[in-house]
Amino acid sequence: MDMKQAAQMALDVQNAVNLSGVVHSFAEVMTVISEESHRQSKGTEWKNTHPIVTAFLEKLVDLNRFHVGDSVQRDADFAEVERLARE
Numbered sequence: 001m002d003m004k005q006a007a008q009m010a011l012d013v014q015n016a017v018n019l020s021g022v023v024h025s026f027a028e029v030m031t032v033i034s035e036e037s038h039r040q041s042k043g044t045e046w047k048n049t050h051p052i053v054t055a056f057l058e059k060l061v062d063l064n065r066f067h068v069g070d071s072v073q074r075d076a077d078f079a080e081v082e083r084l085a086r087e
Helices: 003-015 019-039 044-046 050-066 070-087
Strands: none
Touching: 003 019, 003 050, 019 050, 019 070
8 A cells, every 4th residue: 555545545434434444444554654754754743643644533533423622521431441441
């Protein structure tokens, strides 16, 4: 896969309904972005903020129904994760 194909995949997943499928595609795309980052001597911030990454993250947030401003729900979710980790 090259960057053009990675960009197309980012567009294609915008209609996805399966979060796990998007995550698997995202992992493939991150490999391409990491290779491009290395080729261009770019760092972690370049990878983290790349527009293709943003497109995937926005879709993941959408599928999770996460609301950035909802700190009460976020706190409850993390409390549940901590509880599950202790079990």
